[in-house]
Amino acid sequence: MNLSMKIMAGSVRHAILLATGTLVLLPFLWMVSLSLKPPAELFSSSFKLLPEHWFAVENYTKALTAAPLPRFMLNGVIVCAAILLLQIIVCAPAAYALAKIRFAGREVIFGIVLIGLLIPHQVLALPLFILCYWLGILNTYAALIVPFVVSPFGIFLLRQFFMSIPDDIIHAARLDGLSELSIVWRIMLPMSLPAVIAFSIVSVVGHWNDLFWPLLVVHSQGFMPPSLGIVTFANAEAGNDYGPLMAGATLVVAPLVICFFAAQRWFIEGLTAGSVK
Amino acid sequence: MEQWFYNDNLGRGPDNEEILLAGVSIRGVSKSFGSANILNGISLDICDGEFLTLLGPSGCGKSTLLRIIAGLERQDCGTIEVAGNKVDHLRPKRRDVAMVFQSYALYPHLTVSENMALPLRMGRLSAWRRLPVIGALLPGARSVSAEIKTEVARTAKALGIDHLLARKPGQLSGGQRQRVAVGRAMVRHPAVFLMDEPLSNLDAKLRVQMRGEIKELHRRLGVTFIYVTHDQTEAMTMSDRIAVMLDGQLAQAASPQQIYASPADRRVAELIGAPKINLLEAAPRGEGLLAVAGSTLALDSKLDDGNSVTLGIRPESLQFAERAGLNTLTGRLRYVEHLGTDLFAHVDVPGSSEPLVARLPVEFASNLQSDQTVHLRVRREQALLFSADGRRLSESDGQFTQLRSCAG
Numbered sequence: 001m002n003l004s005m006k007i008m009a010g011s012v013r014h015a016i017l018l019a020t021g022t023l024v025l026l027p028f029l030w031m032v033s034l035s036l037k038p039p040a041e042l043f044s045s046s047f048k049l050l051p052e053h054w055f056a057v058e059n060y061t062k063a064l065t066a067a068p069l070p071r072f073m074l075n076g077v078i079v080c081a082a083i084l085l086l087q088i089i090v091c092a093p094a095a096y097a098l099a100k101i102r103f104a105g106r107e108v109i110f111g112i113v114l115i116g117l118l119i120p121h122q123v124l125a126l127p128l129f130i131l132c133y134w135l136g137i138l139n140t141y142a143a144l145i146v147p148f149v150v151s152p153f154g155i156f157l158l159r160q161f162f163m164s165i166p167d168d169i170i171h172a173a174r175l176d177g178l179s180e181l182s183i184v185w186r187i188m189l190p191m192s193l194p195a196v197i198a199f200s201i202v203s204v205v206g207h208w209n210d211l212f213w214p215l216l217v218v219h220s221q222g223f224m225p226p227s228l229g230i231v232t233f234a235n236a237e238a239g240n241d242y243g244p245l246m247a248g249a250t251l252v253v254a255p256l257v258i259c260f261f262a263a264q265r266w267f268i269e270g271l272t273a274g275s276v277k
Numbered sequence: 278m279e280q281w282f283y284n285d286n287l288g289r290g291p292d293n294e295e296i297l298l299a300g301v302s303i304r305g306v307s308k309s310f311g312s313a314n315i316l317n318g319i320s321l322d323i324c325d326g327e328f329l330t331l332l333g334p335s336g337c338g339k340s341t342l343l344r345i346i347a348g349l350e351r352q353d354c355g356t357i358e359v360a361g362n363k364v365d366h367l368r369p370k371r372r373d374v375a376m377v378f379q380s381y382a383l384y385p386h387l388t389v390s391e392n393m394a395l396p397l398r399m400g401r402l403s404a405w406r407r408l409p410v411i412g413a414l415l416p417g418a419r420s421v422s423a424e425i426k427t428e429v430a431r432t433a434k435a436l437g438i439d440h441l442l443a444r445k446p447g448q449l450s451g452g453q454r455q456r457v458a459v460g461r462a463m464v465r466h467p468a469v470f471l472m473d474e475p476l477s478n479l480d481a482k483l484r485v486q487m488r489g490e491i492k493e494l495h496r497r498l499g500v501t502f503i504y505v506t507h508d509q510t511e512a513m514t515m516s517d518r519i520a521v522m523l524d525g526q527l528a529q530a531a532s533p534q535q536i537y538a539s540p541a542d543r544r545v546a547e548l549i550g551a552p553k554i555n556l557l558e559a560a561p562r563g564e565g566l567l568a569v570a571g572s573t574l575a576l577d578s579k580l581d582d583g584n585s586v587t588l589g590i591r592p593e594s595l596q597f598a599e600r601a602g603l604n605t606l607t608g609r610l611r612y613v614e615h616l617g618t619d620l621f622a623h624v625d626v627p628g629s630s631e632p633l634v635a636r637l638p639v640e641f642a643s644n645l646q647s648d649q650t651v652h653l654r655v656r657r658e659q660a661l662l663f664s665a666d667g668r669r670l671s672e673s674d675g676q677f678t679q680l681r682s683c684a685g
């Protein structure tokens with residue numbers, strides 16, 4: 001009796017989760033499905049998930065050859081990695097100072113960070129564009145990277161996490177001879193691994209998928225990140241050729257999905273490692 | 278019991294001989310946080326090799342003083358000297374002090390051996406050589422690393438934690454963490470050990486054991502220990518000298534026996550001793566007499582009439598008496614606590630809301646029934662008198678404070 005109730009409740013829960021999960025995943029599934037089909041089947045009235053004639057090789061070959069997709073992906077990796085690395089290099093010491101060092105004006109500066117958190121990036125696009133123009137970095141990697149190096153979100157997130165680390169640990173580190181910067185790199189960041197990973201996921205996903213800013217500052221294919229590359233590919237090369245387009249989109253999303261699953265394992269491990277103590 | 282210690286590197290060499298003169302000197306140190314004065318002009322000299330305990334109630338500024346000595350907090354005024362040298366301008370790592378924190382403050386992401394090796398790596402390896410992978414390839418790095426490893430292993434062995442070196446702090450028990458924290462302080466061979474309530478998180482049995490081990494460590498190392506606690510048993514059993522802090526001031530610094538037998542202040546007397554010292558309001562009456570709790574005691578000398586004073590009597594300074602007489606207090610027995618060899622008699626006396634506690638030999642148990650009237654004679658040489666402001670009245674005030682002997 002009790003057991004069957006439990007099974008009932010469990011199946012209802014799973015049914016709801018499955019339904020919402022499907023809703024979210026359906027567009028992705030469709031994208032993958034379309035990328036496997038020949039043009040003739042794309043608009044057929046009967047909906048089938050799997051193609052009657054497999055066209056995957058042709059679609060993916062076209063996606064990889066018609067447009068410099070590998071180049072776009074490499075650009076994406078370079079840009080995202082550089083942004084993340086610089087963000088952590090800038091944000092961690094700033095967060096440490098805001099969380100653990102007493103100095104005049106600390107609250108004001110933290111207030112400014114909070115305001116920065118509230119301003120959408122699009123609002124700053126015009127001044128940033130002009131700044132990039134003055135610096136002469138338009139249409140370079142630098143234009144894609146530099147505006148994002150200081151991340152109010154990263155500072156805020158790490159600061160909140162650093163606040164929870166006891167002062168005694170920092171005192172012990174100072175007595176052990178660590179400089180303030182080595183306290184950040186050797187003690188604070190490793191102890192905040194869950195926060196660092198969460199921030200990394202948000203940052204990488206955001207910038208890998210960003211279309212708005214690259215569209216403004218980059219026009220040569222050599223610097224285009226994947227999302228922008230796909231868009232130009234769609235316009236110029238593919239036209240209505242949706243098969244290769246979907247194949248390209250699948251290829252662009254794949255690394256993110258893989259990275260996310262890889263990081264998720266660490267993420268959960270990091271969270272539980274803290275709570276076992 | 279495993280060996281706490283190893284024998285080389287202990288003694289400070291002959292070139293360091295002058296260090297023996299002074300351990301730590303605290304000169305007029307004050308500190309306030311915002312408007313709250315936490316420390317008010319603390320001055321204290323601690324000899325080299327001394328085991329000094331800072332004792333005081335919670336929140337009186339003990340940890341703050343320790344952090345100031347370590348250089349983790351900056352004092353508003355006053356100076357700190359270690360081994361005769363001013364260290365106020367020095368960073369914590371240059372002060373030659375090591376600290377064991379109440380919370381242990383181990384690095385949770387590093388293993389026990391990495392925790393213990395960190396201070397040595399920071400001291401002996403240059404920044405380049407500390408880099409992962411590349412660092413190990415640089416000349417000299419490998420031999421220094423090996424040296425550090427053997428030193429850590431040796432210290433760990435001395436502390437009986439050598440089988441735990443590969444574990445993370447999260448996988449250790451409280452007592453094991455405590456040893457690791459001591460080990461991390463020990464590997465640096467500091468001139469001064471600062472310990473901030475290192476035993477307060479342990480259970481009673483382990484605390485007694487670690488008390489002995491820390492005392493033994495002090496004996497073997499022979500360096501200065503400044504030990505913070507608010508546990509009077511720890512203070513009494515471990516220290517060469519106890520410094521009692523009250524309200525940000527040093528109330529008294531003296532040996533445990535002196536602190537117990539002749540406290541300089543009423544609050545010091547209250548802080549030390551279990552059960553607490555009996556305190557009774559007393560009024561001087563004419564020629565050398567003192568009215569206390571409905572009885573009259575005789576003093577050695579005259580106290581000004583009208584100045585109310587407080588009489589402090591330790592439980593063991595009261596003797597059972599058959600009948601009332603000079604220097605005898607009379608009251609009604611509330612109840613008796615048996616301790617095996619001794620018993621505590623709780624006696625209600627007139628004019629005091631709290632019962633007087635007397636420690637009596639267990640033979641008197643048969644003489645004592647609840648609600649009966651009992652007479653307690655005060656051992657005159659052990660009674661303490663405090664003025665209204667809490668100061669101990671002493672000979673230097675021109676007012677002799679002992680009770681007159683019964684005979685004379």
Ligand SMILES: Nc1ncnc2c1ncn2[C@@H]1O[C@H](COP(=O)(O)OP(=O)(O)OP(=O)(O)O)[C@@H](O)[C@H]1O
Pocket residue numbers: 310315333334335336337338339340341342507
């Ligand atoms: N950074 C700080 N800012 C403001 N006040 C502080 C700070 N550090 C300590 N205090 C205050 O100073 C007082 C003394 O603190 P401290 O930690 O030295 O006490 P303690 O004697 O060690 O007490 P305990 O026995 O409970 O550890 C406390 O009232 C505390 O609130």
Ligand SMILES: [Mg+2]
Pocket residue numbers: 339340341473
């Ligand atoms: Mg404290």
